[in-house]
Amino acid sequence: MKTRKILKTALVALFLVITGTTITYAQCDKTVTLTSSKTTHFDENGNISKTKDETAVITISSTDITIVPGDEDHKMTGKITSKTCDWKVPYKEGKMVVKSIVSGDGGDDKDITVTIEGKDGKVTLTFEAVGLNGKIQVVADKFE
Template sequence: MKSTIITLLLLIAGCTVTFAQCDKKLNLVTSKTEHLDGSGNLERTADEQTIIEINDKNISVNIENGKQTLTGTIKSNNCNWQTPFKEGKSVINTTLKDEDGNGEKDYVLTIEGKDGKVTLVAESPQSPDRKLRFVLDKFEEKK
C-alpha cells in the first residue's frame, strides 16, 4: 500500500513538472528566420528579430520592431515538456492576421526543445509549400 501511494505521489509530481510551463505566458525571441520549402529544405535566411508572445488564449508576433505585427487566437495547445524551456514539445493551432485584420491564415506552430536547442516551425495548411523555422535565442516565461 505504501509503495502504491509513493508511486502515485511521484507520478503527480512528475506531471506537475511536465505541465509547469504549459499555462504560463511565454516570450520567444529569435534573430533569424529560415524560409523552407514544403519538404523542409532551406530556401533562404533572413536576419530579423522576431518576438513571439504566447498566453493560454492569444498569440502575437512582432517582426523587426513593428515592421509587421500578427495576432491570433489559440485554438489548441498540446504541450509536453520533460524539462521546462529545454526538452519537450508544444503544438499550437492558431489563426493569425495582420494589425489591420487582413490576411487571416491558419497555422500549426511546433515548438520543440532537443539537446538544449529550441526551435519553432510555423506551417500553414493554406500554404503547404512553405514553412518558417526559427532557432530561438530566448524561450522563457514572460513576467
C-alpha cells in the first residue's frame, strides 16, 4: 500500500514537471510582438551614449525576427539561426536569446544577438551586432 502511494505521488510530480515544461516551451514558439517607446544606446564600456524617444517594434516568431526601430525605413528582418528559452513565467521572469542574420532595405546583413530578459515583470531587450561597438537596449512597454 505504501509503495503504491509513493508511486502515485511520483507520477503526479512527473506529470506536473512535464506540463510546466511544455507550457514554458510552447511560449517560446509562439509569435510575440514587443513594443517600446525609448531606445538607449550604450558604448563599448557600458556607458549610455544616446537615448532616443521612438517607438520600436520587435516581432519574434518561431522562425523569423522583424525589428522596426523608429520607422519603417529602418526595418530589419531575418531568419532565426538559434534560440534558447528559459522562462519561469513567460515574458515576465526568465530569459530568451535569439540569434539571427538580419538585413535592412540597404541590403547590408548584420549578425545579431537579441537577449530578452524578464525580471520583476519588466521585460528588457538588449541588441548586440557583430561590428557594432556597444549595445542597444529597449524596455518593452507592451507585448502581445
